[in-house]
Amino acid sequence: MKKKIIFACFIFLTVFCSFAQNIEFKYYSDYSKGFSGYAASAYQCNLKDANINEEDFFDKISEVLDEEIPPVQKLTKKNNWLFQKSLNEWDYEVGEVYLVFCMESEYSNEALVFFVVIEEKKELRWKAYKVKEADVYKIEELFSNAEPITAIPTSEEYVSGQREIYDWYTSLGIVLGKTKDGNTVRIDVAFAYRKEDSATQKEIRERTVEIKDYLRRFISQHEVKDFRNINNEDNLEKEITDGINELILSSGRIRDVVFQQKDVIE
Structure with missing residues (x-):
């Protein structure tokens, strides 16, 4: 499920960065x-390309x-996790x-806004602000006379509005498990990985x-209604993607998960 950012604004940070108002939030x-929340992130520029220190x-x-x-x-554990x-x-x-923007819920009237720079060895340096809707307009006024960058590089996954084309691993097979309310669920999932990414496939x-084993435990952590609700499918697929990348894979990384089969056995 995707939510649009609630702040109707456009911020310019001199020649450093800019972002549009229609950033899409995802639920995590x-x-x-016991953590959950909404977050969105947007690539801005590369400081090296712009010769900015x-x-x-x-x-x-x-x-x-x-x-x-x-x-x-200082961040709470939950805010750091969501970020x-x-x-x-x-x-x-x-x-x-x-x-990066983080919100407690889709009804929040404030958000944490992170300015993030990727340092050597992929370490992060960030600065964050807790921003309310009124604060966003203050920021807009502060930067109203600043000159935006002329071109914003885009993620290769979204060139011309098209997502990257992946290869898919479809041979995992059926996994059966019991939900925490005692129902049997049968799933078969496919994993997306980048073309020519033989390391992840292997x-x-x-x-x-x-x-x-992870998928059986995943089923056991949910109730049967979670699998019956078709509107919850994106959330389940996202949880599986994140769980496998964080808990199982070490050298590879899956990009997406889709259910080839998802049945509740009565």
Whole structure:
């Protein structure tokens, strides 16, 4: 399920970055941690390509924003989890700049906004602000005289509005499991990976037993209504994608999961 960002604004950060108002939020959840929330992330630019120093980048943010909106000094475990979930949707590289937005729920009237730079060895440096709707208009006014960058690079997954074409692993087979309310569910999933990504394909094959065990446990953590509700399918597929990438795979990374079969056995 996707939600549109609630803040109707357009921010320009001199020649550093810009983002559009129609960023799409995704719902993330982790039943084992008890965490859930909505987040969105947007690629902005590469500081190296623009010959912008990282220190200058963050100094400019501080100069313009800190007096109006105090920066967040420390994240809760949940906020850090949600921030990482959204950012990890991207294959980020050193020098790239991202904006990440996190909200408690689809009805929230405030959000955490992160300015993120990818440092060497893919370490992250970020600065965050808790922004209410009124604060967004303050930011818009602060940057109203700034010049936007002339071109914003886009993710290769969304060139000309088209998602990247993946290869699919479809040979996992049927997995049976019991939901936590005692019903039997049968699923068969397919895994997407990038074309010519032989490492991920190989690791999926080698870890078939672990993946099937994970899927049985995944079924046991949900109620039968979660599988019957067709509107919940995207959430289930996203949970499986994140779980396998974080808990099972080490050298590979799946890009998507789809249900080839999903049945409740009465």
